[in-house]
Amino acid sequence: MERIGFIGLGIMGRPMCLNLLRAGYRVTVWNRTATKAMDMTAAGAEAAASPKELASNADVIITMVSDSPDVVEVILGEQGVVQGAGAGSVVIDMSTISPAVTRDIAARLAQKGVAMLDAPVSGGDTGAVNATLAIMVGGDKDVFYKCLPIFQAMGKAITHVGGNGMGQTVKLCNQILVSVTNMAVCEAVTFARASGVDPHIMIEATRNGAAGSWQLANLGPKIVARDFAPGFMIDLQQKDLRLALEAAREVLVATPALSLVHQLFIGNQAHAEGGEGTQALVKSIERLAAREKR
Amino acid sequence: MERIGFIGLGIMGRPMCLNLLRAGYRVTVWNRTATKAMDMTAAGAEAAASPKELASNADVIITMVSDSPDVVEVILGEQGVVQGAGAGSVVIDMSTISPAVTRDIAARLAQKGVAMLDAPVSGGDTGAVNATLAIMVGGDKDVFYKCLPIFQAMGKAITHVGGNGMGQTVKLCNQILVSVTNMAVCEAVTFARASGVDPHIMIEATRNGAAGSWQLANLGPKIVARDFAPGFMIDLQQKDLRLALEAAREVLVATPALSLVHQLFIGNQAHAEGGEGTQALVKSIERLAAREKR
Numbered sequence: 001m002e003r004i005g006f007i008g009l010g011i012m013g014r015p016m017c018l019n020l021l022r023a024g025y026r027v028t029v030w031n032r033t034a035t036k037a038m039d040m041t042a043a044g045a046e047a048a049a050s051p052k053e054l055a056s057n058a059d060v061i062i063t064m065v066s067d068s069p070d071v072v073e074v075i076l077g078e079q080g081v082v083q084g085a086g087a088g089s090v091v092i093d094m095s096t097i098s099p100a101v102t103r104d105i106a107a108r109l110a111q112k113g114v115a116m117l118d119a120p121v122s123g124g125d126t127g128a129v130n131a132t133l134a135i136m137v138g139g140d141k142d143v144f145y146k147c148l149p150i151f152q153a154m155g156k157a158i159t160h161v162g163g164n165g166m167g168q169t170v171k172l173c174n175q176i177l178v179s180v181t182n183m184a185v186c187e188a189v190t191f192a193r194a195s196g197v198d199p200h201i202m203i204e205a206t207r208n209g210a211a212g213s214w215q216l217a218n219l220g221p222k223i224v225a226r227d228f229a230p231g232f233m234i235d236l237q238q239k240d241l242r243l244a245l246e247a248a249r250e251v252l253v254a255t256p257a258l259s260l261v262h263q264l265f266i267g268n269q270a271h272a273e274g275g276e277g278t279q280a281l282v283k284s285i286e287r288l289a290a291r292e293k294r
Numbered sequence: 295m296e297r298i299g300f301i302g303l304g305i306m307g308r309p310m311c312l313n314l315l316r317a318g319y320r321v322t323v324w325n326r327t328a329t330k331a332m333d334m335t336a337a338g339a340e341a342a343a344s345p346k347e348l349a350s351n352a353d354v355i356i357t358m359v360s361d362s363p364d365v366v367e368v369i370l371g372e373q374g375v376v377q378g379a380g381a382g383s384v385v386i387d388m389s390t391i392s393p394a395v396t397r398d399i400a401a402r403l404a405q406k407g408v409a410m411l412d413a414p415v416s417g418g419d420t421g422a423v424n425a426t427l428a429i430m431v432g433g434d435k436d437v438f439y440k441c442l443p444i445f446q447a448m449g450k451a452i453t454h455v456g457g458n459g460m461g462q463t464v465k466l467c468n469q470i471l472v473s474v475t476n477m478a479v480c481e482a483v484t485f486a487r488a489s490g491v492d493p494h495i496m497i498e499a500t501r502n503g504a505a506g507s508w509q510l511a512n513l514g515p516k517i518v519a520r521d522f523a524p525g526f527m528i529d530l531q532q533k534d535l536r537l538a539l540e541a542a543r544e545v546l547v548a549t550p551a552l553s554l555v556h557q558l559f560i561g562n563q564a565h566a567e568g569g570e571g572t573q574a575l576v577k578s579i580e581r582l583a584a585r586e587k588r
Contacts, residue, residue: 099489122503134503159499162491169489173482173496177505180481180551184474187549188467191538194545195393195463197456202467205453209416209428211471213507232504244485251488254582255481256558257474257551264550288548 002026004150005058007051007074007081008095009036012121013064015128016094016154018043023153030054030074051075055084060150061091067239068097075105087113090143092150094135096120096240099165099172099247106139106164115143116164120171121155124232132156136174138167172244179241179261179278181215186282188216189223199224219279228276228283234265235274241265296320298444299352301345301368301375302389303330306415307358309422310388310448312337317447324348324368345369349378354444355385361533362391369399381407384437386444388429390414390534393459393466393541400433400458409437410458414465415449418526426450430468432461466538473535473555473572475509480576482510483517493518513573522570522577528559529568535559 002025006017009031017040020027027045030053031037037047048054051074055061061081063071071093075081081091091109093102093116106116117139127133133155137144144160151158161170188211192202203220206212222228241262248255264284271287273280296319300311303325311334314321321339324347325331331341342348345368349355355375357365365387369375375385385403387396387410400410411433421427427449431438438454445452455464482505486496497514500506516522535556542549558578565581567574 122505134499136499157499157502159495161495161499166489166491169486169491170496170499173486173491174500174503174505176482176485177478177500177507177510180478181475181505181507183551184471184478187474187547187552188470191470191542191545191547191549192463192467194547195460195541197460197463197467201453201455202464205428205430205451205455205464206468206471208451209468210508210512211416211468211475213471213475213509214504215507216471218504247489248485251485252583253481253485253488254579255485256554256579256582257477258481260550260554285548285550288550289546 003028003058003060005030005048005054005061006064007031007054007062008064009040010064011125012128014040015125016064017045019131019154020150021045025150025153028054028057050079051077051081052079052084055081055089056086059089060147061085061089063091063093063095065095067095068101071095071097072101072105076108082109082112082114085112085114090115090117090147092117092119092147094119094121096171096243097168098243099168100250102138102165102168115140117143117147118165118167119151120167122171122174123155127155135159136161136167136170138162138169139164169247172240172247175237175240175244176255176258178215179237180257181213182219182278182281183257183261185213185216185220186223186279186285189220190282190285222277223279223282228273228280230275230277232278233275234268234278234280237278238262238265238269238274297322297352297354299324299342299348299355300358301325301348301356302358303334304358305419306422308334309419310358311339313425313448314444315339319444319447322348322351344373345371345375346373346378349375349383350380353383354441355379355383357385357387357389359389361389362395365389365391366395366399370402376403376406376408379406379408384409384411384441386411386413386441388413388415390465390537391462392537393462394544396432396459396462409434411437411441412459412461413445414461416465416468417449421449429453430455430461430464432456432463433458463541466534466541469531469534469538470549470552472509473531474551475507476513476572476575477551477555479507479510479514480517480573480579483514484576484579516571517573517576522567522574524569524571526572527569528562528572528574531572532556532559532563532568
């Protein structure tokens with residue numbers, strides 16, 4: 001399996017595609033905005049006129065687009081992957097989308113003898129550039145092992161987590177953990193500061209014990225420094241939280257803390273902070289309460 | 295400063311007092327339930343008839359009791375520490391209590407020339423036994439350094455975090471972080487399980503990235519195994535969360551996620567789960583939603 005088709009050359013897809021070229025794969029690209037595909041041909045990729053054409057020249061087709069409807073369009077649309085893909089080929093969707101939609105797409109592809117893996121990633125654009133992405137993969141285990149070298153060209157912690165859709169479910173679990181833990185950090189820092197404690201000292205005194213987390217160690221100091229530059233943007237996180245809330249509702253699980261964070265992020269978006277990093281959640285918490293004693 | 299008075303010989307105080315004896319300090323003890331003090335005399339301590347008598351024979355008086363009113367009683371009561379303590383002696387309160395009450399007590403003691411440190415701990419009874427407690431200390435810095443060898447006999451990560459009450463504030467920050475991060479883990483595990491993902495695999499796939507936390511690594515597997523034996527009991531955590539919510543209200547900081555966890559723990563207490571570990575929070579989340587598709 002050496003001919004790869006790559007669809008979606010955004011902030012994540014572009015460096016991932018470059019890493020595949022660097023690993024020696026023959027890559028054909030397609031992007032909704034054609035100029036981005038042109039950039040990649042300079043790096044050694046071929047460009048296809050449509051997802052359908054791309055699929056007819058590839059053994060493995062990777063999609064890295066924004067949301068569930070985008071994946072449905074590029075895979076199942078009139079000029080979609082399914083129209084060109086041959087039996088025995090594999091579609092790997094690395095976008096973060098709905099687990100239920102993923103299972104629908106996998107079923108449609110299976111009718112044509114095309115296998116599917118859902119393989120969402122975490123690690124941000126830095127992880128994409130450095131090929132250190134964590135990749136959570138759902139789908140058939142044999143297909144997973146066949147595609148493992150491809151994943152290894154793009155990431156490091158690569159885990160097969162279950163059948164179709166389960167990669168997406170684990171990614172959404174990751175986003176629940178990230179978001180609610182971020183909330184813990186924002187409330188603690190806000191309380192420390194208002195109480196007159198140096199929040200840096202608070203973080204140092206708590207981070208190595210039962211209170212410790214990646215979010216505390218990494219976002220905590222940014223919150224204290226009022227550094228709201230995006231590692232991961234609130235607007236993008238909101239899409240993932242919407243997917244998580246929908247998926248949790250489908251299985252009748254209540255996630256009140258996740259819902260709370262989603263609501264507070266709406267507050268950030270209303271204040272034109274959707275392009276800031278998720279640590280700007282602290283501003284929504286600060287706005288909840290009066291800043292002056294009455 | 296070698297004569298220590300120790301008040302409060304419960305699950306935490308007892309092993310802490312034994313570690314002081316082991317370090318060679320001359321220790322006088324007092325406990326509301328006198329039989330517990332008798333136990334300690336067998337280990338080399340002397341017993342006093344009252345906190346007042348204890349204080350008159352000690353350079354440093356340590357209190358390790360349940361809640362703010364208990365500390366007020368043993369320090370400021372009719373037979374309290376303040377009635378016996380000499381000018382130049384130091385009171386170290388290692389209980390977790392209100393920062394505001396701490397500052398009041400410190401002011402009262404200062405009138406008699408007695409210094410005070412608030413030095414709440416984290417690390418549970420295991421940390422107390424092994425002398426590996428984290429100790430967050432508020433109060434005068436010179437007094438802190440004078441007492442450092444005493445702290446080193448009981449703990450490891452010992453941090454001076456600010457003036458009187460600030461040790462308590464940082465301890466409450468610790469409890470905010472611990473509780474809301476626990477909530478993140480409980481929601482993610484519940485969602486994973488209901489979606490058909492093996493929650494062990496979910497934890498392994500997420501714990502080393504931005505979603506990682508002590509709570510995920512340590513309580514996550516217990517939640518999955520339905521092991522609700524207490525590392526730290528819900529009933530005790532509820533006292534600390536009440537203190538944190540009160541202290542946050544006093545400085546006009548809203549902590550909605552902390553409040554949510556406190557409410558869900560009330561659910562646990564209503565179901566006679568107050569003696570279980572904090573990871574039993576997952577049961578309250580499960581009870582929020584129907585477990586059957588309708």
